Amino acid sequence: MAKEIKITVTDSEYKALEYDIYTPQTWVENFTKVKANKCKTQIITKLTEHCNANSIQIAVGEDAQITQAYDLGVIETAKERTDALASGPE
Numbered sequence: 001m002a003k004e005i006k007i008t009v010t011d012s013e014y015k016a017l018e019y020d021i022y023t024p025q026t027w028v029e030n031f032t033k034v035k036a037n038k039c040k041t042q043i044i045t046k047l048t049e050h051c052n053a054n055s056i057q058i059a060v061g062e063d064a065q066i067t068q069a070y071d072l073g074v075i076e077t078a079k080e081r082t083d084a085l086a087s088g089p090e
Contacts, residue, residue, distance in 0.1 A: 005032065043069050050074045 007028070017024040040062060047069040051058045059068040069075045
């Protein structure tokens, strides 16, 4: 399922972006997709290492592998990691 991410900038901020970027919307979309692909690669690498070390069958397909990484606790969201650090040791 696709997710929509919205941001709001002031007219001045948009004009400033237009000074340097051909189309700000396209730049934001491209930046987000590149970042997502880098994260996806990191997640799949961690999952593969975990599954190999523990003789676990890896899921088929990138979407399934990312879900499996969360389900197995191989990864957590940045929010979960940050909140855990803020709450201190248990």
